[in-house]
Amino acid sequence: xxxxxxxxxxxxxxxxxxxxxxxxxxxxxxxxxxxxxxxxxxxxxxxxxxxxxxxxxxxxxxxxxxxxxxxxxxxxxxxxxxxxxxxxxxxxxxxxxxxxxxxxxxxxxxxx
Amino acid sequence: xxxxxxxxxxxxxxxxxxxxxxxxxxxxxxxxxxxxxxxxxxxxxxxxxxxxxxxxxxxxxxxxxxxxxxxxxxxxxxxxxxxxxxxxxxxxxxxxxxxxxxxxxxxxxxxxxxxxx
Numbered sequence: 001x002x003x004x005x006x007x008x009x010x011x012x013x014x015x016x017x018x019x020x021x022x023x024x025x026x027x028x029x030x031x032x033x034x035x036x037x038x039x040x041x042x043x044x045x046x047x048x049x050x051x052x053x054x055x056x057x058x059x060x061x062x063x064x065x066x067x068x069x070x071x072x073x074x075x076x077x078x079x080x081x082x083x084x085x086x087x088x089x090x091x092x093x094x095x096x097x098x099x100x101x102x103x104x105x106x107x108x109x110x111x112x
Numbered sequence: 113x114x115x116x117x118x119x120x121x122x123x124x125x126x127x128x129x130x131x132x133x134x135x136x137x138x139x140x141x142x143x144x145x146x147x148x149x150x151x152x153x154x155x156x157x158x159x160x161x162x163x164x165x166x167x168x169x170x171x172x173x174x175x176x177x178x179x180x181x182x183x184x185x186x187x188x189x190x191x192x193x194x195x196x197x198x199x200x201x202x203x204x205x206x207x208x209x210x211x212x213x214x215x216x217x218x219x220x221x222x223x224x225x226x227x228x229x
């Protein structure tokens with residue numbers, strides 16, 4: 001069983017639409033990272049959140065860490081074809097980063 | 113230095129052969145991680161080092177797997193007597209840890225794709 005559950009697993013939308021990806025757990029995390037991965041490449045770090053309730057914005061992407069630090073969401077406004085990729089959330093449970101627990105990912109496809 | 117570097121990018125090997133992968137972390141990073149990713153899954157943790165010390169190993173890291181970071185810089189991951197189930201993307205990441213760093217972040221390399229035939 002995955003420590004972090006991501007939903008939806010697949011998302012196919014038209015350019016200009018908004019979307020939200022969820023990352024949920026019954027466990028508390030000391031920090032949570034969001035990555036984007038292209039086929040055949042390694043994950044690229046988008047953001048790190050460490051405080052319960054924290055909201056971080058990266059252009060059209062908004063990331064939120066739940067108040068209890070058990071869940072997170074990624075919201076994309078006005079999606080573009082360049083946003084296409086696998087979005088992964090990963091959480092750390094220790095006092096330092098250490099081992100990351102990854103979700104299975106959300107495969108996003110944005111059609112022109 | 114532009115990021116974490118992994119070599120080779122691709123490796124095809126016959127079942128039963130040994131393979132070794134190399135990872136060069138971002139130069140000032142003292143922590144180095146190995147993960148494995150199979151199709152349709154997120155990366156799974158294998159092991160990590162702080163400088164040359166191996167701090168944690170996953171139960172996924174069977175006796176056939178060994179990782180080293182002898183001088184606290186680059187690391188190697190060796191798989192002995194490869195099996196078809198070892199086919200996966202092997203990812204390396206690095207981070208800078210200090211007691212003063214609240215927002216430690218891990219940066220990944222491009223991975224080594226292993227195919228065991």
